[in-house]
Amino acid sequence: MKYFNKILIANRGEIALRIIRTLKEMNIDSVAVFSEADRASLHVREASEAVCIGPAPSNESYLCIPQVIAAAKLTGADAIHPGYGFLAENPDFSQACKKEGIVFIGPDAASMKKLGHKAMARAIAIKSKIPITPGTNGCVFKNFLQEAKKIGYPLMVKAAAGGGGKGIRLVREASQLNNAVEMASNEAKAAFNNGDVYFEKFIENPRHVEIQFARDSKGNVVSFPERDCSTQRRHQKLLEESPSPAVNKKTREQLMSAAVRLANTSNYVGVGTVEFLLDKDSNFYFMEVNTRLQVEHPVTEFITATDLVKEQVLIAAGEKLSVSQSQVSNFRGHAIEHRINAEDVNNNFAPSPGKINEFVVPGGQWVRVDTHIYQGYNLPFYYDSMLAKLIIWGATRKEAIARSKRALNEFFISGIHTTIDLQKKIVNNEDFAAGNIDTGFMEKLLEKDKTAV
Amino acid sequence: MNVKTLGKITKWMETTDLNEVVWKKGSNKFSLKVNSAQPQACNVSTHSSLVPVNSPSIGIFRFAIRGKSCLVKEGAEIKKGQDMGIIEIGKNFKPVKAQENGFVKIICIEDGKTVEYGQPLFFLEPR
Numbered sequence: 069m070k071y072f073n074k075i076l077i078a079n080r081g082e083i084a085l086r087i088i089r090t091l092k093e094m095n096i097d098s099v100a101v102f103s104e105a106d107r108a109s110l111h112v113r114e115a116s117e118a119v120c121i122g123p124a125p126s127n128e129s130y131l132c133i134p135q136v137i138a139a140a141k142l143t144g145a146d147a148i149h150p151g152y153g154f155l156a157e158n159p160d161f162s163q164a165c166k167k168e169g170i171v172f173i174g175p176d177a178a179s180m181k182k183l184g185h186k187a188m189a190r191a192i193a194i195k196s197k198i199p200i201t202p203g204t205n206g207c208v209f210k211n212f213l214q215e216a217k218k219i220g221y222p223l224m225v226k227a228a229a230g231g232g233g234k235g236i237r238l239v240r241e242a243s244q245l246n247n248a249v250e251m252a253s254n255e256a257k258a259a260f261n262n263g264d265v266y267f268e269k270f271i272e273n274p275r276h277v278e279i280q281f282a283r284d285s286k287g288n289v290v291s292f293p294e295r296d297c298s299t300q301r302r303h304q305k306l307l308e309e310s311p312s313p314a315v316n317k318k319t320r321e322q323l324m325s326a327a328v329r330l331a332n333t334s335n336y337v338g339v340g341t342v343e344f345l346l347d348k349d350s351n352f353y354f355m356e357v358n359t360r361l362q363v364e365h366p367v368t369e370f371i372t373a374t375d376l377v378k379e380q381v382l383i384a385a386g387e388k389l390s391v392s393q394s395q396v397s398n399f400r401g402h403a404i405e406h407r408i409n410a411e412d413v414n415n416n417f418a419p420s421p422g423k424i425n426e427f428v429v430p431g432g433q434w435v436r437v438d439t440h441i442y443q444g445y446n447l448p449f450y451y452d453s454m455l456a457k458l459i460i461w462g463a464t465r466k467e468a469i470a471r472s473k474r475a476l477n478e479f480f481i482s483g484i485h486t487t488i489d490l491q492k493k494i495v496n497n498e499d500f501a502a503g504n505i506d507t508g509f510m511e512k513l514l515e516k517d518k519t520a521v
Numbered sequence: 522m523n524v525k526t527l528g529k530i531t532k533w534m535e536t537t538d539l540n541e542v543v544w545k546k547g548s549n550k551f552s553l554k555v556n557s558a559q560p561q562a563c564n565v566s567t568h569s570s571l572v573p574v575n576s577p578s579i580g581i582f583r584f585a586i587r588g589k590s591c592l593v594k595e596g597a598e599i600k601k602g603q604d605m606g607i608i609e610i611g612k613n614f615k616p617v618k619a620q621e622n623g624f625v626k627i628i629c630i631e632d633g634k635t636v637e638y639g640q641p642l643f644f645l646e647p648r
Contacts, residue, residue, distance in 0.1 A: 104639055120637040121579050135638075138579050138610045142635045168611075 071385035072096050072147045072171070076140045077115070078161075079151030080130060081440045082457060083361075084111035087149050090377040099143045101136060103129035105448040110440040117143060124450045130154045133161050140170050147171035147384060149377070153452065156360040157184050173384040175338040175359050183334060183357040187228045187266050193354040196329040201345065201353040203268035208249075215267060216245055222270040225249050227256030227263070233303030234259045238270060271353070273508040274345040276300065277312050278358075279327035280368050282339040282376070282391075284383045289331050290393050291324040292368045299494060301417070301510045306487070307494055308364035309404045310371055312346075313465060313503030319350050324397075330357070339380050363407070366436060366459040370403035372396045402465040404472050404495075408439075408456040410447055412485035421449035425483035430475035434461040447484060455486070465503070469495050493517070527553070571626055571644040576636040578615045580608035584632050593643070597625045605643060608636065623647040 075091055076099040077084045084100060088111060091098045100115030105124035112118045119139045122129030129135065131154055140148055148165055150156040150173070159177035166172065174180070183189045187206045194200060207228050208215050216223060216239070225248045227235025235256035237248035249265055257263035275298045283289040296312030297305045311320065327342045341362050343355040365376045374391045382390060411417045427443040439456035441447065447455060458475055462468030472495045479488050494500055497513060530553060534542060542553045576582065584591035584606045593605050599619045606617040623645030630642040 119579060120639055122638045129638075134610050134613060135579055141611070142579065142581070 070095060071381055071387065074099060074116070074143065074145045075147045075149055075173070075381070076101065076136070076143065076145035077111070077149050077151060078130070078136045078155055079149075079153070080106050080109060080111060080451065082111075082438045082454070083151040083153075083363075084109075085114055085440050086438050087151060087377050088114050090375055090381070093375075094378060094381060096381070099139065099145050101130070101139050103450070105450050108445060110442060119143060124448065126154065126450065133158075133164050136161075137164055137168055137170070140165075141168065145170065147173055147381075149173040149380070150360065152360050152363055157358070159184070171384050173338075173380050175336055175340065179334060179336050179338075180359045183336070183340070183359050185228055186226060186230065186356055187264070189357050190266075190354065192334050192357075193330060196326070196333040198326045198330060198342075198354045199352065201268050201271060201355075204266045207264040207266045209264075212245055212249055213242060216242065219267055219269050222272075224268045224270050225252045225265050226268055227252055227260065227265055229260035229262035229264070230256055235265070236303065271345050271347055273506040274347050275312065275314055275506050276305075276343065276355075277315060277323065277346050277352070278341050278343040278362075279323050280339065280341050280362075280365065280376070281327040281331050281336075282379050282383065282389055283331045283336050284389045285337050285386050286388060287332075288389050289328050290389055290391055290396055291327040291331075292372055292374075292396050293320060293399050294323050295364055295367055296505075297364060298505045298507050299500075299510055300507055301514070305364065305407065306510065307404065307406055307491065308367055309402065309465070309468075310367040311399070311402065313505075314346065314350075316350070319346075319352070323352060326352075326354075338383055339376055363454070363457070364405050366438065366457065367403035367405045370434075370436070370459060370461045371399040371401055373400075401461055401463045402468045403462075404460045404468050406458040406460075406472065406476065406491045407454055407487070408458060408479070408481075408491065409453045409487045410455045410484050411453050411487055413487060413490050415485075419449060419453045420485035421447045421453075422484045423447075424481060426480060428478065428480040429456075430458065430478035432475070432478075434471060435459075435475050436461075455481075458491075466501075469501060570646065572621050572623060572647050573641040574605055574617060574619055574643040574645060576608060576638060576640045576642055577617060578608045578610055579637050580610040580615070580635075582617075582630050582632065582634050582636045582642065583607050583609060586614070593625055593628070595625050595628060598648075599623055599625060599645060606630075617642060619643075619645065621645060621647050 074097040077087050088098045097116040100112050100118040101121045102112045103124050121135040121139050155161040159180045162172045163177040190200055204215050222240045225237040235252045237252045239245050239248045253263040253265050277294045277296050280292040293311045294315050295308050295310040297308045299307040341358040344352040345355055346352045410420045412420045424445045429437050436459040441455050460468050460472045462471050476492045601622050603619045604616045608615045626646045627644040
């Protein structure tokens with residue numbers, strides 16, 4: 069059965085290509101949209117058809133709702149997949165699709181608004197009996213010092229509409245508070261057009277774990293084993309793995325059932341992710357919900373043998389999920405994802421766009437590379453610096469790390485700076501091998517590196 | 522043989538060392554020559570002095586808003602900034618403006634056709 073005739077992908081780069089691949093396997097035509105800077109990208113080449121929707125800056129192309137909707141109407145697409153980033157968590161876009169009779173592959177605007185607003189999401193978490201980090205009840209608009217005193221320092225000032233590390237400030241003492249509130253609020257206003265902030269207790273060097281869940285319109289829900297995304301630099305994830313080396317079976321069951329409760333409480337239809345902080349004593353606290361497919365979804369796909377994009381399409385078509393909880397709970401092995409970015413590590417991770425002179429991709433058993441670039445491709449400077457994802461599977465974590473080392477050594481890119489060498493440093497690190505990582509791990513690793521030079 | 526096939530043959534010729542291809546069928550004879558001195562320049566050179574007017578948006582092209590007549594004809598004089606048509610994007614309209622003074626040399630769009638961003642709609646001969 070064909071669920072849709074043609075699906076437009078409102079995104080670019082590796083994720084657009086990854087979605088097109090699933091659509092091909094499902095015998096569904098795809099429409100790629102692209103900006104003038106992306107004419108040579110692989111997602112344009114691999115789609116059934118492609119339309120140019122605007123100039124290079126994303127606010128005139130990929131973020132421009134009327135242009136994307138027009139592209140769908142003119143090509144006769146009956147659904148839109150937003151990928152991640154850009155319009156993926158924009159309720160106005162979900163609403164605009166609905167108004168035009170186009171199926172949006174993701175949750176409806178109401179769910180997105182509720183769960184995308186961090187303070188409202190916290191309220192839903194409380195209702196779902198999920199522990200939350202101590203913090204303010206909703207947003208804080210005045211009496212900042214009094215509110216902060218109730219929670220205690222150190223604390224985090226967080227933008228209600230925030231994400232991607234924007235609009236977050238750590239405050240260690242009262243004297244820093246007002247300044248931090250102002251900065252977080254201004255940053256959030258600029259990025260998300262909403263300057264509301266709330267306070268949360270700061271947990272020192274926690275782990276970042278998250279649970280992927282999928283729920284169809286019939287109310288069937290499946291939650292997947294946790295992903296550990298503790299290897300971060302300035303709130304940007306660099307490496308993700310599943311399962312987490314720090315989570316035992318009991319905690320996993322607790323985390324997974326928490327995600328199921330949240331999906332049911334909010335009557336969520338689609339795939340989503342609940343993010344948690346995990347402290348050293350295996351206590352976990354709700355952090356936020358992402359109402360989209362995530363960059364790191366392939367690690368979950370590898371250990372559970374599922375195709376999350378396919379599940380998204382099925383859910384959007386009003387069909388039942390094709391995976392069951394028991395199938396997913398009996399996951400197999402260990403998966404690691406390495407994000408390869410076009411960045412100059414020695415120059416404070418400055419973006420490094422330019423022409424790819426040589427591009428040798430690793431392969432072999434249990435190695436997956438998701439990328440939109442190729443030899444001769446000119447990496448534009450307008451967009452995110454991620455150029456490839458290297459995803460590894462192993463029967464055990466040890467085997468996966470050994471395979472990661474092998475694959476990273478095969479990966480060769482010249483012409484631009486990349487984070488391949490940094491990824492090698494991570495997998496060769498003793499603490500990483502032992503699973504002793506928290507969100508402070510990268511900082512320490514980079515610091516050690518500096519002193520070594 | 523149709524134009525599409527001819528296009529395919531010329532494309533293929535560009536990938537080879539061939540300069541000329543002759544095709545005979547009955548009394549019909551086609552001869553294709555690739556200008557080896559200036560590869561792939563044959564089209565561009567004749568039009569090189571012409572200035573394209575590109576579509577400012579994805580959408581549906583109209584010569585004029587309904588009820589208004591169209592002034593853009595081949596040979597017509599166009600002033601810089603003049604509207605040469607409009608692009609319909611849902612319920613919104615975006616004018617197609619000439620970037621230079623000139624005469625309309627080529628019209629490569631039909632009314633009601635779908636266009637993408639940056640697609641050439643007209644070619645002007647600058648004055």
